[in-house]
Amino acid sequence: MILVLVVVVALAFDFTNGFHDTANAMATSIATGALTPKVAVALAGALNLVGAFLSVEVALTVTNAVVKIQDSDGAPKPDLLSGGGSDLLIIVLAGLIGGIAWNLLTWLLGLPSSSSHALFGGLIGATLAGLGTSGVNWNGDGSKVDGVIGKVILPALASPVIAGLVAAVGTWLIYRITAGVAQRFTETGFRWGQIGSASLVSLAHGTNDAQKTMGVITLALIASGHWTDTENIPFWVKACCALAIASGTYLGGWRIIRTLGKGLVEIASPQGMAAEGASGAVILISSHLGFALSTTHVATGSILGSGIGKPGATVRWRVAVRMVAAWVITLPAAGLVGALTWYVADLLGGGLLGAVVITALLTAAAVAMWRHSRKEPVHPGNVNDEWEAPAAHQTTAA
Amino acid sequence: MHTLSLVWEDLWKITVASLILGAGLPALFAVGIRSLAYGTGGDAEEHGAGIAPAPHPIGRALAGLCFAIVLLVVGLGIVLIVASGFGQELSFDSIYPTIQDK
Numbered sequence: 065m066i067l068v069l070v071v072v073v074a075l076a077f078d079f080t081n082g083f084h085d086t087a088n089a090m091a092t093s094i095a096t097g098a099l100t101p102k103v104a105v106a107l108a109g110a111l112n113l114v115g116a117f118l119s120v121e122v123a124l125t126v127t128n129a130v131v132k133i134q135d136s137d138g139a140p141k142p143d144l145l146s147g148g149g150s151d152l153l154i155i156v157l158a159g160l161i162g163g164i165a166w167n168l169l170t171w172l173l174g175l176p177s178s179s180s181h182a183l184f185g186g187l188i189g190a191t192l193a194g195l196g197t198s199g200v201n202w203n204g205d206g207s208k209v210d211g212v213i214g215k216v217i218l219p220a221l222a223s224p225v226i227a228g229l230v231a232a233v234g235t236w237l238i239y240r241i242t243a244g245v246a247q248r249f250t251e252t253g254f255r256w257g258q259i260g261s262a263s264l265v266s267l268a269h270g271t272n273d274a275q276k277t278m279g280v281i282t283l284a285l286i287a288s289g290h291w292t293d294t295e296n297i298p299f300w301v302k303a304c305c306a307l308a309i310a311s312g313t314y315l316g317g318w319r320i321i322r323t324l325g326k327g328l329v330e331i332a333s334p335q336g337m338a339a340e341g342a343s344g345a346v347i348l349i350s351s352h353l354g355f356a357l358s359t360t361h362v363a364t365g366s367i368l369g370s371g372i373g374k375p376g377a378t379v380r381w382r383v384a385v386r387m388v389a390a391w392v393i394t395l396p397a398a399g400l401v402g403a404l405t406w407y408v409a410d411l412l413g414g415g416l417l418g419a420v421v422i423t424a425l426l427t428a429a430a431v432a433m434w435r436h437s438r439k440e441p442v443h444p445g446n447v448n449d450e451w452e453a454p455a456a457h458q459t460t461a462a
Numbered sequence: 463m464h465t466l467s468l469v470w471e472d473l474w475k476i477t478v479a480s481l482i483l484g485a486g487l488p489a490l491f492a493v494g495i496r497s498l499a500y501g502t503g504g505d506a507e508e509h510g511a512g513i514a515p516a517p518h519p520i521g522r523a524l525a526g527l528c529f530a531i532v533l534l535v536v537g538l539g540i541v542l543i544v545a546s547g548f549g550q551e552l553s554f555d556s557i558y559p560t561i562q563d564k
Contacts, residue, residue: 118543118544214468214469218466218469219469222469222473226473226476226477226480227480229477229481230477230480230481230484230485231484231485233481233485234484234485234488234489237485237488237489237492238488238489238491238492241489241492241493241495241496242492242495242496242499244496244507244508245495245496245499245506245507245508246499246505246506246507246508249495249498249499249502249505249506249507250495250499253494253495253498254491254495257488257491260536261488264536264539264540267540268543271543334492337488337491338485338488341484341485341487341488342480342484342485342488343484344484345479345480345483345484345487346476346480346484348539348543349476349479349480349483349484350472350476350480352542352543353472353475353476355472355476
Protein backbone atom coordinates (compact mmCIF):
# COMPACT_ATOMS: atom_id res chain seq x y z
CA MET A 65 0.00 0.00 0.00
CA ILE A 66 2.80 2.43 0.87
CA LEU A 67 4.38 1.18 -2.36
CA VAL A 68 1.37 2.38 -4.36
CA LEU A 69 1.74 5.83 -2.82
CA VAL A 70 5.46 5.90 -3.63
CA VAL A 71 4.80 4.95 -7.26
CA VAL A 72 2.04 7.55 -7.66
CA VAL A 73 4.07 10.29 -6.00
CA ALA A 74 7.14 9.36 -8.06
CA LEU A 75 5.11 9.67 -11.26
CA ALA A 76 3.80 13.01 -10.01
CA PHE A 77 7.40 14.10 -9.53
CA ASP A 78 8.22 12.99 -13.07
CA PHE A 79 5.26 15.03 -14.31
CA THR A 80 6.46 18.20 -12.51
CA ASN A 81 9.93 17.46 -13.86
CA GLY A 82 8.44 17.56 -17.35
CA PHE A 83 6.56 20.85 -17.15
CA HIS A 84 9.34 22.48 -15.16
CA ASP A 85 11.83 21.76 -17.92
CA THR A 86 9.82 22.45 -21.09
CA ALA A 87 11.39 25.89 -20.95
CA ASN A 88 14.95 24.56 -21.18
CA ALA A 89 14.41 23.31 -24.69
CA MET A 90 11.61 25.46 -26.02
CA ALA A 91 11.74 28.89 -24.34
CA THR A 92 14.02 30.41 -26.98
CA SER A 93 12.07 28.97 -29.93
CA ILE A 94 8.82 30.30 -28.48
CA ALA A 95 10.35 33.71 -27.75
CA THR A 96 11.71 34.20 -31.28
CA GLY A 97 8.55 32.89 -32.90
CA ALA A 98 10.36 30.01 -34.61
CA LEU A 99 7.59 27.78 -33.28
CA THR A 100 4.15 28.70 -31.99
CA PRO A 101 3.79 27.92 -28.27
CA LYS A 102 1.40 25.00 -28.84
CA VAL A 103 3.51 23.37 -31.53
CA ALA A 104 6.64 23.84 -29.42
CA VAL A 105 5.24 22.00 -26.38
CA ALA A 106 3.79 19.24 -28.56
CA LEU A 107 7.17 18.70 -30.23
CA ALA A 108 8.98 18.78 -26.88
CA GLY A 109 6.50 16.33 -25.36
CA ALA A 110 6.81 13.87 -28.23
CA LEU A 111 10.62 14.01 -28.17
CA ASN A 112 10.69 13.53 -24.40
CA LEU A 113 8.55 10.42 -24.85
CA VAL A 114 10.94 9.04 -27.47
CA GLY A 115 13.94 10.03 -25.36
CA ALA A 116 12.61 8.30 -22.26
CA PHE A 117 12.25 5.01 -24.13
CA LEU A 118 15.74 5.31 -25.59
CA SER A 119 17.31 5.52 -22.16
CA VAL A 120 17.67 1.83 -21.54
CA GLU A 121 20.84 2.25 -19.54
CA VAL A 122 20.08 1.01 -16.05
CA ALA A 123 19.45 3.97 -13.79
CA LEU A 124 18.85 1.87 -10.72
CA THR A 125 21.68 3.30 -8.70
CA VAL A 126 20.52 6.89 -9.13
CA THR A 127 20.14 7.49 -5.38
CA ASN A 128 23.67 6.22 -4.69
CA ALA A 129 25.13 9.55 -5.76
CA VAL A 130 23.77 11.26 -2.67
CA VAL A 131 22.46 8.80 -0.06
CA LYS A 132 23.34 5.36 1.21
CA ILE A 133 20.10 3.44 1.01
CA GLN A 134 21.24 1.06 -1.74
CA ASP A 135 24.24 -1.20 -2.30
CA SER A 136 26.45 -0.50 -5.28
CA ASP A 137 24.64 -3.15 -7.37
CA GLY A 138 21.29 -1.48 -6.79
CA ALA A 139 19.86 -3.72 -4.08
CA PRO A 140 18.44 -1.86 -1.08
CA LYS A 141 20.44 -1.97 2.17
CA PRO A 142 19.19 -5.04 4.04
CA ASP A 143 18.85 -3.30 7.41
CA LEU A 144 16.21 -0.97 5.94
CA LEU A 145 13.99 -3.80 4.80
CA SER A 146 12.38 -4.89 8.07
CA GLY A 147 8.58 -4.84 7.92
CA GLY A 148 8.17 -5.03 4.15
CA GLY A 149 10.72 -2.28 3.46
CA SER A 150 8.56 0.46 4.95
CA ASP A 151 11.60 2.28 6.45
CA LEU A 152 13.09 2.73 3.02
CA LEU A 153 9.78 3.50 1.35
CA ILE A 154 9.02 6.29 3.83
CA ILE A 155 12.45 7.87 3.20
CA VAL A 156 11.93 7.73 -0.57
CA LEU A 157 8.36 9.05 -0.27
CA ALA A 158 9.39 11.97 1.96
CA GLY A 159 12.25 12.74 -0.43
CA LEU A 160 9.93 12.79 -3.45
CA ILE A 161 7.49 15.03 -1.60
CA GLY A 162 10.32 17.48 -0.86
CA GLY A 163 11.24 17.49 -4.55
CA ILE A 164 7.69 18.06 -5.79
CA ALA A 165 6.99 20.82 -3.24
CA TRP A 166 10.08 22.74 -4.37
CA ASN A 167 9.32 22.19 -8.06
CA LEU A 168 5.82 23.58 -7.63
CA LEU A 169 6.94 26.58 -5.61
CA THR A 170 9.63 27.59 -8.10
CA TRP A 171 7.14 27.11 -10.94
CA LEU A 172 4.72 29.45 -9.15
CA LEU A 173 7.52 32.03 -8.95
CA GLY A 174 8.45 31.44 -12.61
CA LEU A 175 11.97 30.42 -11.69
CA PRO A 176 13.80 27.68 -13.58
CA SER A 177 15.44 25.43 -11.01
CA SER A 178 16.93 21.98 -11.34
CA SER A 179 14.48 19.12 -10.86
CA SER A 180 17.30 16.72 -10.14
CA HIS A 181 18.57 19.03 -7.40
CA ALA A 182 15.06 19.12 -5.96
CA LEU A 183 14.89 15.30 -5.98
CA PHE A 184 18.38 14.89 -4.52
CA GLY A 185 17.70 17.61 -1.94
CA GLY A 186 14.50 15.90 -0.82
CA LEU A 187 16.24 12.52 -0.58
CA ILE A 188 19.17 13.98 1.38
CA GLY A 189 16.80 15.70 3.81
CA ALA A 190 14.69 12.60 4.36
CA THR A 191 17.80 10.47 4.81
CA LEU A 192 19.34 12.93 7.28
CA ALA A 193 16.12 12.82 9.28
CA GLY A 194 15.75 9.05 9.03
CA LEU A 195 19.31 7.74 9.22
CA GLY A 196 21.42 10.67 10.43
CA THR A 197 24.50 12.23 8.77
CA SER A 198 26.14 8.85 8.13
CA GLY A 199 23.34 7.96 5.71
CA VAL A 200 24.40 10.69 3.30
CA ASN A 201 27.11 10.13 0.72
CA TRP A 202 28.92 13.46 1.05
CA ASN A 203 31.99 12.91 -1.08
CA GLY A 204 32.26 9.21 -2.01
CA ASP A 205 35.47 7.41 -1.06
CA GLY A 206 37.71 9.78 -2.99
CA SER A 207 38.68 7.31 -5.72
CA LYS A 208 36.20 8.70 -8.25
CA VAL A 209 33.78 11.56 -8.65
CA ASP A 210 30.96 10.77 -6.25
CA GLY A 211 28.74 12.08 -3.49
CA VAL A 212 26.89 15.30 -2.85
CA ILE A 213 29.96 17.47 -3.49
CA GLY A 214 31.35 15.68 -6.54
CA LYS A 215 28.12 14.80 -8.31
CA VAL A 216 25.76 17.60 -7.33
CA ILE A 217 27.43 20.77 -6.05
CA LEU A 218 30.56 21.03 -8.22
CA PRO A 219 28.75 20.22 -11.50
CA ALA A 220 26.09 22.80 -10.62
CA LEU A 221 28.77 25.45 -10.21
CA ALA A 222 30.58 24.50 -13.39
CA SER A 223 27.78 23.73 -15.85
CA PRO A 224 26.30 27.24 -16.32
CA VAL A 225 29.81 28.62 -16.82
CA ILE A 226 30.74 26.03 -19.46
CA ALA A 227 27.40 26.33 -21.26
CA GLY A 228 27.56 30.12 -21.09
CA LEU A 229 31.07 30.14 -22.56
CA VAL A 230 30.10 27.81 -25.42
CA ALA A 231 26.96 29.80 -26.21
CA ALA A 232 28.81 33.13 -26.05
CA VAL A 233 31.52 31.90 -28.43
CA GLY A 234 28.86 30.43 -30.73
CA THR A 235 26.79 33.63 -30.76
CA TRP A 236 29.85 35.80 -31.38
CA LEU A 237 30.98 33.60 -34.28
CA ILE A 238 27.51 33.55 -35.83
CA TYR A 239 27.19 37.33 -35.77
CA ARG A 240 30.70 37.75 -37.16
CA ILE A 241 30.09 35.28 -39.97
CA THR A 242 26.69 36.57 -41.00
CA ALA A 243 27.60 40.28 -40.91
CA GLY A 244 26.48 41.75 -44.24
CA VAL A 245 23.62 39.30 -44.75
CA ALA A 246 20.18 40.91 -44.69
CA GLN A 247 18.52 40.50 -41.30
CA ARG A 248 15.30 39.03 -42.64
CA PHE A 249 17.28 36.38 -44.49
CA THR A 250 19.25 35.33 -41.37
CA GLU A 251 16.14 35.28 -39.16
CA THR A 252 14.40 32.78 -41.43
CA GLY A 253 17.47 30.61 -41.85
CA PHE A 254 18.30 30.42 -38.17
CA ARG A 255 14.75 29.57 -37.21
CA TRP A 256 15.31 26.19 -38.84
CA GLY A 257 18.57 25.78 -36.97
CA GLN A 258 16.78 26.71 -33.79
CA ILE A 259 14.04 24.13 -34.25
CA GLY A 260 16.63 21.44 -34.91
CA SER A 261 18.82 22.29 -31.93
CA ALA A 262 15.83 22.69 -29.57
CA SER A 263 14.57 19.26 -30.61
CA LEU A 264 17.94 17.82 -29.72
CA VAL A 265 17.73 19.33 -26.23
CA SER A 266 14.23 17.85 -25.74
CA LEU A 267 15.45 14.42 -26.75
CA ALA A 268 18.41 14.70 -24.40
CA HIS A 269 16.09 15.77 -21.59
CA GLY A 270 13.91 12.69 -22.06
CA THR A 271 16.90 10.35 -21.96
CA ASN A 272 18.43 12.07 -18.92
CA ASP A 273 15.60 12.91 -16.59
CA ALA A 274 12.98 10.19 -17.01
CA GLN A 275 15.40 7.51 -15.93
CA LYS A 276 15.88 9.09 -12.50
CA THR A 277 12.23 8.40 -11.65
CA MET A 278 12.46 4.95 -13.23
CA GLY A 279 15.34 4.18 -10.88
CA VAL A 280 13.49 5.43 -7.80
CA ILE A 281 10.32 3.43 -8.58
CA THR A 282 12.29 0.26 -9.26
CA LEU A 283 14.16 0.73 -5.99
CA ALA A 284 10.82 0.93 -4.17
CA LEU A 285 9.59 -2.22 -5.96
CA ILE A 286 12.71 -4.12 -4.92
CA ALA A 287 12.45 -2.88 -1.33
CA SER A 288 8.91 -4.15 -1.01
CA GLY A 289 9.75 -7.45 -2.67
CA HIS A 290 7.82 -6.94 -5.90
CA TRP A 291 10.85 -7.04 -8.17
CA THR A 292 14.21 -8.76 -7.80
CA ASP A 293 16.19 -8.06 -10.96
CA THR A 294 18.78 -5.33 -10.34
CA GLU A 295 19.87 -5.34 -13.99
CA ASN A 296 16.58 -4.31 -15.54
CA ILE A 297 13.64 -2.03 -15.05
CA PRO A 298 10.07 -3.38 -15.47
CA PHE A 299 8.57 -2.27 -18.77
CA TRP A 300 5.45 -0.76 -17.21
CA VAL A 301 7.66 1.47 -15.05
CA LYS A 302 9.48 2.69 -18.12
CA ALA A 303 6.22 3.31 -20.00
CA CYS A 304 4.56 5.14 -17.09
CA CYS A 305 7.60 7.36 -16.51
CA ALA A 306 7.89 8.17 -20.20
CA LEU A 307 4.21 9.11 -20.35
CA ALA A 308 4.38 11.16 -17.14
CA ILE A 309 7.36 13.24 -18.25
CA ALA A 310 5.98 13.69 -21.78
CA SER A 311 2.54 14.81 -20.63
CA GLY A 312 4.14 17.17 -18.10
CA THR A 313 6.25 18.64 -20.88
CA TYR A 314 3.21 18.98 -23.11
CA LEU A 315 1.32 20.85 -20.39
CA GLY A 316 4.17 23.36 -20.47
CA GLY A 317 5.41 25.40 -17.55
CA TRP A 318 4.44 28.71 -19.13
CA ARG A 319 5.65 30.78 -16.21
CA ILE A 320 9.16 29.42 -16.52
CA ILE A 321 9.10 29.56 -20.33
CA ARG A 322 8.29 33.26 -20.04
CA THR A 323 11.17 33.95 -17.65
CA LEU A 324 13.74 32.07 -19.74
CA GLY A 325 12.53 33.24 -23.13
CA LYS A 326 11.72 36.88 -22.41
CA GLY A 327 13.09 37.71 -18.97
CA LEU A 328 16.83 37.09 -19.19
CA VAL A 329 17.75 38.31 -22.65
CA GLU A 330 15.78 39.70 -25.59
CA ILE A 331 16.56 36.85 -27.89
CA ALA A 332 16.87 36.74 -31.71
CA SER A 333 16.89 33.50 -33.66
CA PRO A 334 20.68 33.33 -34.27
CA GLN A 335 21.17 33.65 -30.50
CA GLY A 336 18.48 31.04 -29.94
CA MET A 337 20.27 28.58 -32.16
CA ALA A 338 23.61 29.28 -30.48
CA ALA A 339 22.03 28.80 -27.04
CA GLU A 340 20.23 25.55 -27.86
CA GLY A 341 23.22 24.23 -29.80
CA ALA A 342 25.43 24.86 -26.77
CA SER A 343 22.89 23.30 -24.39
CA GLY A 344 22.45 20.21 -26.53
CA ALA A 345 26.19 19.71 -26.97
CA VAL A 346 27.04 20.20 -23.29
CA ILE A 347 24.23 17.92 -22.04
CA LEU A 348 24.84 15.10 -24.50
CA ILE A 349 28.64 15.19 -24.24
CA SER A 350 28.66 15.30 -20.45
CA SER A 351 26.13 12.52 -20.05
CA HIS A 352 28.09 10.45 -22.57
CA LEU A 353 31.15 10.89 -20.35
CA GLY A 354 29.04 9.70 -17.42
CA PHE A 355 28.89 13.12 -15.81
CA ALA A 356 25.25 14.12 -15.50
CA LEU A 357 24.65 17.86 -15.53
CA SER A 358 21.38 19.57 -14.74
CA THR A 359 19.53 20.47 -17.95
CA THR A 360 18.22 23.60 -16.26
CA HIS A 361 21.63 24.93 -15.23
CA VAL A 362 23.02 24.27 -18.69
CA ALA A 363 20.10 25.88 -20.56
CA THR A 364 20.08 28.98 -18.37
CA GLY A 365 23.84 29.38 -18.72
CA SER A 366 23.53 29.06 -22.50
CA ILE A 367 20.82 31.70 -22.78
CA LEU A 368 22.88 34.09 -20.65
CA GLY A 369 25.91 33.33 -22.81
CA SER A 370 23.98 34.11 -25.98
CA GLY A 371 23.20 37.52 -24.48
CA ILE A 372 26.85 38.15 -23.60
CA GLY A 373 28.11 37.04 -27.02
CA LYS A 374 25.90 39.34 -29.10
CA PRO A 375 27.40 42.79 -29.51
CA GLY A 376 25.11 45.37 -27.94
CA ALA A 377 22.61 42.93 -26.36
CA THR A 378 21.36 43.56 -22.85
CA VAL A 379 21.24 40.91 -20.16
CA ARG A 380 18.85 41.43 -17.25
CA TRP A 381 21.25 40.53 -14.48
CA ARG A 382 18.64 41.05 -11.78
CA VAL A 383 16.61 38.17 -13.21
CA ALA A 384 19.77 36.09 -13.45
CA VAL A 385 20.68 36.79 -9.82
CA ARG A 386 17.22 35.69 -8.68
CA MET A 387 17.61 32.44 -10.58
CA VAL A 388 21.02 31.76 -9.09
CA ALA A 389 19.60 32.45 -5.63
CA ALA A 390 16.88 29.87 -6.32
CA TRP A 391 19.51 27.33 -7.37
CA VAL A 392 21.53 27.85 -4.23
CA ILE A 393 18.56 27.23 -1.95
CA THR A 394 17.08 24.35 -4.00
CA LEU A 395 19.08 21.65 -2.24
CA PRO A 396 18.54 22.84 1.37
CA ALA A 397 14.91 23.89 0.79
CA ALA A 398 13.84 20.59 -0.79
CA GLY A 399 15.89 18.85 1.90
CA LEU A 400 14.04 20.71 4.65
CA VAL A 401 10.66 19.68 3.24
CA GLY A 402 11.90 16.11 2.85
CA ALA A 403 13.13 16.03 6.46
CA LEU A 404 9.98 17.60 7.90
CA THR A 405 7.67 15.22 6.07
CA TRP A 406 9.79 12.29 7.26
CA TYR A 407 9.39 13.46 10.87
CA VAL A 408 5.62 13.79 10.40
CA ALA A 409 5.42 10.28 8.98
CA ASP A 410 7.66 8.94 11.75
CA LEU A 411 5.57 10.61 14.43
CA LEU A 412 2.52 8.82 13.06
CA GLY A 413 4.23 5.45 13.42
CA GLY A 414 6.30 5.41 10.23
CA GLY A 415 3.82 3.15 8.49
CA LEU A 416 0.83 3.42 6.21
CA LEU A 417 -0.91 6.14 8.25
CA GLY A 418 2.17 8.37 8.08
CA ALA A 419 2.56 7.79 4.35
CA VAL A 420 -1.08 8.66 3.68
CA VAL A 421 -0.92 11.81 5.80
CA ILE A 422 2.23 13.22 4.17
CA THR A 423 0.84 12.48 0.70
CA ALA A 424 -2.37 14.29 1.67
CA LEU A 425 -0.30 17.25 2.91
CA LEU A 426 1.49 17.39 -0.42
CA THR A 427 -1.80 17.26 -2.32
CA ALA A 428 -3.20 20.11 -0.22
CA ALA A 429 -0.07 22.22 -0.82
CA ALA A 430 -0.19 21.47 -4.56
CA VAL A 431 -3.86 22.49 -4.82
CA ALA A 432 -3.18 25.70 -2.87
CA MET A 433 -0.30 26.65 -5.15
CA TRP A 434 -2.29 25.81 -8.27
CA ARG A 435 -5.16 28.01 -7.09
CA HIS A 436 -2.73 30.81 -6.35
CA SER A 437 -1.33 30.52 -9.88
CA ARG A 438 -4.83 31.04 -11.34
CA LYS A 439 -4.82 34.62 -10.06
CA GLU A 440 -2.09 35.61 -12.52
CA PRO A 441 -2.16 32.95 -15.18
CA VAL A 442 0.59 32.70 -17.77
CA HIS A 443 -0.54 30.73 -20.82
CA PRO A 444 0.28 30.32 -24.53
CA GLY A 445 -1.59 33.54 -25.24
CA ASN A 446 0.50 35.88 -23.10
CA VAL A 447 3.76 34.01 -22.72
CA ASN A 448 5.55 36.32 -25.17
CA ASP A 449 4.26 39.65 -23.85
CA GLU A 450 6.87 42.34 -23.31
CA TRP A 451 8.83 41.72 -20.12
CA GLU A 452 9.04 45.27 -18.82
CA ALA A 453 5.67 46.52 -20.04
CA PRO A 454 2.23 46.46 -18.43
CA ALA A 455 2.41 46.16 -14.67
CA ALA A 456 -0.18 43.39 -14.68
CA HIS A 457 2.27 40.99 -16.29
CA GLN A 458 5.34 42.14 -14.48
CA THR A 459 3.97 40.71 -11.27
CA THR A 460 3.67 37.25 -12.76
CA ALA A 461 7.38 36.90 -12.31
CA ALA A 462 7.45 38.41 -8.85
CA MET B 463 40.51 18.10 -2.55
CA HIS B 464 41.06 15.01 -4.64
CA THR B 465 37.49 15.33 -5.87
CA LEU B 466 38.27 18.76 -7.30
CA SER B 467 41.03 17.45 -9.54
CA LEU B 468 38.89 14.48 -10.63
CA VAL B 469 36.01 16.77 -11.53
CA TRP B 470 38.40 19.11 -13.31
CA GLU B 471 39.67 16.24 -15.48
CA ASP B 472 36.13 15.61 -16.72
CA LEU B 473 35.19 19.25 -17.02
CA TRP B 474 37.92 20.37 -19.35
CA LYS B 475 37.15 17.48 -21.68
CA ILE B 476 33.49 18.49 -21.69
CA THR B 477 34.43 22.12 -22.30
CA VAL B 478 36.70 21.39 -25.26
CA ALA B 479 34.28 18.94 -26.88
CA SER B 480 31.33 21.28 -26.31
CA LEU B 481 33.19 24.21 -27.82
CA ILE B 482 34.00 22.21 -30.95
CA LEU B 483 30.47 20.82 -31.39
CA GLY B 484 28.29 23.31 -29.53
CA ALA B 485 29.85 26.46 -30.95
CA GLY B 486 31.47 24.99 -34.06
CA LEU B 487 28.33 23.49 -35.58
CA PRO B 488 26.22 26.65 -35.18
CA ALA B 489 29.14 28.59 -36.69
CA LEU B 490 29.25 26.19 -39.64
CA PHE B 491 25.49 26.64 -39.98
CA ALA B 492 26.14 30.40 -40.07
CA VAL B 493 28.69 29.88 -42.85
CA GLY B 494 25.95 27.99 -44.67
CA ILE B 495 23.51 30.89 -44.24
CA ARG B 496 26.17 33.33 -45.42
CA SER B 497 26.91 31.24 -48.51
CA LEU B 498 23.23 30.85 -49.24
CA ALA B 499 22.79 34.62 -49.12
CA TYR B 500 25.78 35.01 -51.45
CA GLY B 501 24.30 32.37 -53.73
CA THR B 502 20.82 33.91 -53.70
CA GLY B 503 22.02 37.44 -54.29
CA GLY B 504 19.59 40.33 -54.53
CA ASP B 505 17.94 41.35 -51.28
CA ALA B 506 19.44 38.50 -49.28
CA GLU B 507 22.57 40.59 -48.80
CA GLU B 508 22.88 44.13 -47.56
CA HIS B 509 23.62 46.31 -50.54
CA GLY B 510 23.55 49.90 -51.73
CA ALA B 511 20.37 51.20 -53.36
CA GLY B 512 19.93 50.13 -56.98
CA ILE B 513 22.87 47.73 -57.21
CA ALA B 514 21.49 44.33 -56.23
CA PRO B 515 24.27 41.69 -56.04
CA ALA B 516 24.06 38.97 -58.69
CA PRO B 517 23.30 35.41 -57.55
CA HIS B 518 26.29 33.04 -57.41
CA PRO B 519 25.52 29.32 -57.91
CA ILE B 520 28.75 28.36 -56.12
CA GLY B 521 27.34 29.95 -52.95
CA ARG B 522 24.33 27.65 -53.03
CA ALA B 523 26.55 24.60 -53.47
CA LEU B 524 28.75 25.63 -50.54
CA ALA B 525 25.66 26.25 -48.40
CA GLY B 526 24.34 22.79 -49.21
CA LEU B 527 27.68 21.28 -48.19
CA CYS B 528 27.68 23.15 -44.85
CA PHE B 529 24.11 22.13 -43.99
CA ALA B 530 24.86 18.54 -44.98
CA ILE B 531 27.89 18.39 -42.66
CA VAL B 532 25.87 19.84 -39.77
CA LEU B 533 23.07 17.30 -40.30
CA LEU B 534 25.54 14.45 -40.63
CA VAL B 535 27.36 15.28 -37.38
CA VAL B 536 24.09 15.75 -35.45
CA GLY B 537 22.77 12.48 -36.89
CA LEU B 538 25.93 10.63 -35.89
CA GLY B 539 25.64 12.14 -32.42
CA ILE B 540 22.10 10.82 -32.00
CA VAL B 541 23.11 7.37 -33.28
CA LEU B 542 26.01 7.36 -30.82
CA ILE B 543 23.74 8.17 -27.86
CA VAL B 544 21.03 5.69 -28.86
CA ALA B 545 23.57 2.97 -29.62
CA SER B 546 25.29 3.30 -26.26
CA GLY B 547 21.86 3.07 -24.62
CA PHE B 548 21.35 -0.30 -26.29
CA GLY B 549 24.81 -1.54 -25.34
CA GLN B 550 26.32 -0.92 -28.76
CA GLU B 551 29.00 1.48 -29.83
CA LEU B 552 29.89 3.46 -32.88
CA SER B 553 33.13 2.46 -34.53
CA PHE B 554 35.13 4.46 -37.04
CA ASP B 555 37.56 1.59 -37.73
CA SER B 556 36.44 1.26 -41.32
CA ILE B 557 36.44 5.03 -41.95
CA TYR B 558 32.67 5.16 -42.41
CA PRO B 559 30.86 4.63 -39.10
CA THR B 560 29.52 1.20 -38.19
CA ILE B 561 27.62 -0.02 -35.16
CA GLN B 562 29.01 -2.91 -33.17
CA ASP B 563 28.78 -4.56 -29.75
CA LYS B 564 30.65 -2.90 -26.92
